[in-house]
Amino acid sequence: MMRVDLLSIFPDFFTSPLGEGIIRRARQAQIIDIAIHNIRDHAGDRHQMTDDRPYGGGEGMVMKPEPLAACLKAVPRRGRSRVILLSPRGVPFSQQQARLYADYDQLILVCGRYEGVDERFSSHHVDEECSIGDYVLSGGELAALVVIDAVCRLLPGALGCADSAERDSFSRSLLKHGQYTRPPVFEGLEVPAVLLSGDHLAIARHRFLESVRLTLARRPDLLSGLELSKAERALLAQEGLLAQVEQARQEQKQALEISA
Numbered sequence: 001m002m003r004v005d006l007l008s009i010f011p012d013f014f015t016s017p018l019g020e021g022i023i024r025r026a027r028q029a030q031i032i033d034i035a036i037h038n039i040r041d042h043a044g045d046r047h048q049m050t051d052d053r054p055y056g057g058g059e060g061m062v063m064k065p066e067p068l069a070a071c072l073k074a075v076p077r078r079g080r081s082r083v084i085l086l087s088p089r090g091v092p093f094s095q096q097q098a099r100l101y102a103d104y105d106q107l108i109l110v111c112g113r114y115e116g117v118d119e120r121f122s123s124h125h126v127d128e129e130c131s132i133g134d135y136v137l138s139g140g141e142l143a144a145l146v147v148i149d150a151v152c153r154l155l156p157g158a159l160g161c162a163d164s165a166e167r168d169s170f171s172r173s174l175l176k177h178g179q180y181t182r183p184p185v186f187e188g189l190e191v192p193a194v195l196l197s198g199d200h201l202a203i204a205r206h207r208f209l210e211s212v213r214l215t216l217a218r219r220p221d222l223l224s225g226l227e228l229s230k231a232e233r234a235l236l237a238q239e240g241l242l243a244q245v246e247q248a249r250q251e252q253k254q255a256l257e258i259s260a
């Protein structure tokens, strides 16, 4: 069972998001065990101060290192564990990163607030910093929830359908194809006929081609990581898409070389 420990000054923040849907079921099925620790409980003074003014001046408050370090020290370690600070200056979170995290026995997620945490805590007690995107949130709690949700989906048994995480967007450097459910006609729009045909090979081909077209249109940068089988290459060539895919890969390669 994966263990996740959340360190926050707002422990109530997590109640609803961690008590619904896939995460709730995974907790009940003992696939993931999540514990929440209140950093304030580890503040030495009676006012439970966890922040203070920044040295050198400037706006806002900084999270003090001692309560953070004491709170982290109180977390029992399990197997391979990783201490991750949610931070806008961290490594960008991605499906690939989620897969790496899913391999740990324990993730310890530290949520910052205010202007962030004292540098001595982040540089000496944290294994890595993780950012969920190029924008600034008011606190690390939402970011930690994003990480937990993405990781939880990858844990064996967490999803109803055993392999549906493998077919999610990004798993194969492709965006997911469009999906349809009943009714067969909605506002005059029909479900693609092939999906009603019962021909599983034709359906798989249709979905693969849709995924490729969508990725070419919206996220051609992803295609550089796409590995194609011989049959897929042949199918793309037959549909006149292989040249576009190769060109997108070439352009991405050149862009990476220029930025390196």
Ligand SMILES: C[S@@+](CC[C@H](N)C(=O)[O-])C[C@H]1O[C@@H](n2cnc3c(N)ncnc32)[C@H](O)[C@@H]1O
Pocket: 085, 086, 087, 088, 089, 110, 111, 112, 113, 114, 115, 116, 117, 130, 131, 132, 133, 134, 135, 136, 137, 138, 139, 140, 141, 143
């Ligand atoms: C207001 S932010 C601090 C921003 C900091 N002053 C800066 O400019 O980088 C407070 C906390 O929210 C969390 N946070 C904000 N944006 C985030 C992001 N994009 N990814 C992960 N955590 C984030 C971090 O834990 C951070 O310590």
